[in-house]
Amino acid sequence: MVSAAVAFEAGAGSSLDLRGVSHRFALEGAPLDVLDAIDLRVGAGEFVALLGPSGCGKSTLLRLVAGLDPPSEGELFADGEPIAGPHPSRVVVLQDPTLYPWRTVSANVALGLEARGVLRAQRARVGETLRLVGLSEFANAWPHQLSGGMAQRVALARALVNDPKLLILDEPLGKLDSLTRLTMQGEIASLWRRAGFTALLVTHDIEEALLMATRIVVLSERPARIKADIRVEKPYPRHRGDPELVARRHEILGLLGFESAW
Numbered sequence: 001m002v003s004a005a006v007a008f009e010a011g012a013g014s015s016l017d018l019r020g021v022s023h024r025f026a027l028e029g030a031p032l033d034v035l036d037a038i039d040l041r042v043g044a045g046e047f048v049a050l051l052g053p054s055g056c057g058k059s060t061l062l063r064l065v066a067g068l069d070p071p072s073e074g075e076l077f078a079d080g081e082p083i084a085g086p087h088p089s090r091v092v093v094l095q096d097p098t099l100y101p102w103r104t105v106s107a108n109v110a111l112g113l114e115a116r117g118v119l120r121a122q123r124a125r126v127g128e129t130l131r132l133v134g135l136s137e138f139a140n141a142w143p144h145q146l147s148g149g150m151a152q153r154v155a156l157a158r159a160l161v162n163d164p165k166l167l168i169l170d171e172p173l174g175k176l177d178s179l180t181r182l183t184m185q186g187e188i189a190s191l192w193r194r195a196g197f198t199a200l201l202v203t204h205d206i207e208e209a210l211l212m213a214t215r216i217v218v219l220s221e222r223p224a225r226i227k228a229d230i231r232v233e234k235p236y237p238r239h240r241g242d243p244e245l246v247a248r249r250h251e252i253l254g255l256l257g258f259e260s261a262w
Contacts, residue, residue: 013045013198014078014089014165016065021074022223023060033223034060038074040217040226044165047192047199049209051252052219058202061224062168065200066092078166088116091164095174097155099143105154106130106139112162129161132191149180156188160195167192169201173208185211189236206252210245211238218255228255 021038024031034057042048050058063069064076067086076083078090091112099108110126113119130136133153143151152172159167169188173181189212192199203209209216210232218228230248238245 012163012165012196013043015044015080016040016042016166016198016200017077017080018065019075019077021061021064021071021076023057023064023069023072024223035064035071036223036225038224038226040229042198042200042215044079045196045198046215047189047201047213048215048217049201049203049213050217050219051203051206051209051256052224053221053256054204056219056222057224058219059170062092062170062200062202065166066090066168068092088112088162089165090168091159091162091166092168092170093155093159093172095171097143097151099146099151099154101143103143104139105135105141105143105146108143108154109157109161111158116162125161129157132160132194133157133187147180148176149184152176152184153187156191160191164197166198166200169199171202171204174204181208186237188212193236206249207240207245209252210248211240216248216252218252228252 018038018040021035022033023035024033026032038061050061052058064071065083067083067090106126109129110119110123113122113125127136127139130139133156135150135153135157138146138150146154155172173184176184185208201209201213213232216230216232217226218230219225220227230252232248234242234244
């Protein structure tokens with residue numbers, strides 16, 4: 001479980017503004033439209049989940065927000081500035097923790113600080129962030145000695161040590177067992193509430209989105225368009241059996257074309 005809070009800057013989240021964002025790939029010489037005129041505003045400190053059919057373009061949208069790819073059309077802004085490439089303030093956490101097996105837990109967490117040339121001055125942050133995710137005792141462990149949930153905590157610590165303004169989560173819990181996933185859902189929501197960053201989550205799990213996010217953006221089949229933007233204004237911690245969340249789940253299933261699954 002996560003431990004006592006570390007002194008992150010409260011309210012340090014980044015705002016996002018996507019204006020007419022479309023994207024396409026070349027597939028066998030023909031254009032494949034993936035995103036279609038996405039307009040989306042995310043306020044600083046919000047936790048927004050993206051839901052939609054498999055292959056609709058959710059992860060592509062995250063890549064554009066991270067600055068890893070430019071959009072085919074439209075513009076993206078972070079705190080009013082155009083997103084023209086990757087930036088340390090926008091950090092991605094993937095489904096696979098991608099830890100370097102030849103580096104200890106603390107050395108993996110320190111990667112971002114090391115790459116930015118600030119490790120010597122900010123080395124104490126590595127230990128502080130490991131305490132935040134409950135892994136202080138494993139600072140000198142090797143990745144092969146960790147469970148799946150612990151490895152994902154290391155990946156989160158590696159992101160959080162850089163004080164991100166935007167944490168981009170691309171199905172970060174997708175490979176975990178169900179019990180570990182439940183625990184991690186609560187821990188990520190708790191970290192977000194403490195640290196004040198903005199979070200953008202891609203997930204296929206409706207309950208996960210309802211338990212963690214303040215807004216759920218439902219996307220259509222490819223090319224993705226926004227079908228619904230649903231606010232979830234329940235206090236934390238949330239519970240699966242809450243009648244309001246159950247009703248929201250039914251609503252989202254309908255939007256995704258699964259009314260009969262209810």
